[in-house]
Amino acid sequence: MPTPHAKTVPNYKNNPERFLIGARVQFSSLRDSKPIAACLTLRMFLIPLLLLITFHLLGKHGLPYRVTLLETAMPPALTTSIIALQYRLDEEFAIACISAGSLLCILLFTFSMIFF
Numbered sequence: 750m751p752t753p754h755a756k757t758v759p760n761y762k763n764n765p766e767r768f769l770i771g772a773r774v775q776f777s778s779l780r781d782s783k784p785i786a787a788c789l790t791l792r793m794f795l796i797p798l799l800l801l802i803t804f805h806l807l808g809k810h811g812l813p814y815r816v817t818l819l820e821t822a823m824p825p826a827l828t829t830s831i832i833a834l835q836y837r838l839d840e841e842f843a844i845a846c847i848s849a850g851s852l853l854c855i856l857l858f859t860f861s862m863i864f865f
Contacts, residue, residue, distance in 0.1 A: 779845055788846045789824070789853060797822040822857070824850025 779785065800821050804814050825846045833843035 779849055781845075784842060785845050785849050788842075789850050792825060792846075793822050793850065793853065793857065819858075819861075824854045 797818055800818055804810070804818070825843070827847070830840060830843040830847055832838070833840040
């Protein structure tokens with residue numbers, strides 16, 4: 750029989766990848782901000798805005814829809830850089846988007862918690 754604390758133990762299987770991605774973050778790659786801004790605008794603003802409009806038009810309200818909207822507005826994740834590394838895509842761009850998106854996420858979610 751599992752103990753009640755067994756479910757609260759975090760899963761650390763991806764920590765080596767997270768450490769490697771974090772170690773590769775270079776703020777100099779954030780200088781080329783136009784492609785990063787385009788990526789984050791699409792990922793964190795336009796797609797959630799389209800979903801919000803769709804929910805409003807369909808008359809959908811409530812906690813499940815707010816959670817779905819919040820999940821849609823999340824920044825690019827670790828998987829982005831793993832795919833870029835695996836398929837030899839622009840991994841510096843992927844890492845820069847993850848870094849900038851994570852910083853932007855702190856501001857956006859603080860704003861959303863205060864005003865929504």
